[in-house]
Amino acid sequence: MAVYVVDAEAAIELAGRGHPRGGGGHQLFAPTLLRSQVLAMLRTDVAAGRSEPAAALALAEAACRLPRRLLGDAVLRANAWKIADAEGWSDTYEAEYIALTRLHGEALVAGNEALRGKASHLVPTMTVDEYLEAT
Numbered sequence: 001m002a003v004y005v006v007d008a009e010a011a012i013e014l015a016g017r018g019h020p021r022g023g024g025g026h027q028l029f030a031p032t033l034l035r036s037q038v039l040a041m042l043r044t045d046v047a048a049g050r051s052e053p054a055a056a057l058a059l060a061e062a063a064c065r066l067p068r069r070l071l072g073d074a075v076l077r078a079n080a081w082k083i084a085d086a087e088g089w090s091d092t093y094e095a096e097y098i099a100l101t102r103l104h105g106e107a108l109v110a111g112n113e114a115l116r117g118k119a120s121h122l123v124p125t126m127t128v129d130e131y132l133e134a135t
Helices: 008-016 034-047 053-064 074-087 093-104 113-119 128-134
Strands: 002-006 026-031 068-071 107-109
Touching (some): 002 093, 008 034, 008 053, 008 128, 026 093, 034 053, 034 068, 074 093, 107 113, 107 128
Parallel strands (some): 002 026, 002 107
């Protein structure tokens, strides 16, 4: 069974596309910060007038119901810290996705192009479309 790590933007995109709730012979993993990032991103869309509150909340719930395993243990945190330090990043948010991919994943499925660019020399990366084609 293949394991893919999914970032918040990819989770939102998968939920918006009606990604199935299971099956496919693969698993999605994410760091525990995923739920907070999904909620914050969708709230930002509402505040900017890009989304209606009810639709954004429904999408947040759908993204958080994706069949995925959330991880946030000490090993993940330590690896994220090392990656952020080595890359000269001021925080560890993106490093958590990369660390989780290194520890458990085949590839990082990132809806965020900037994250794919930062991560591409550290772990294999995929767009949501590439992930859907592969699974």
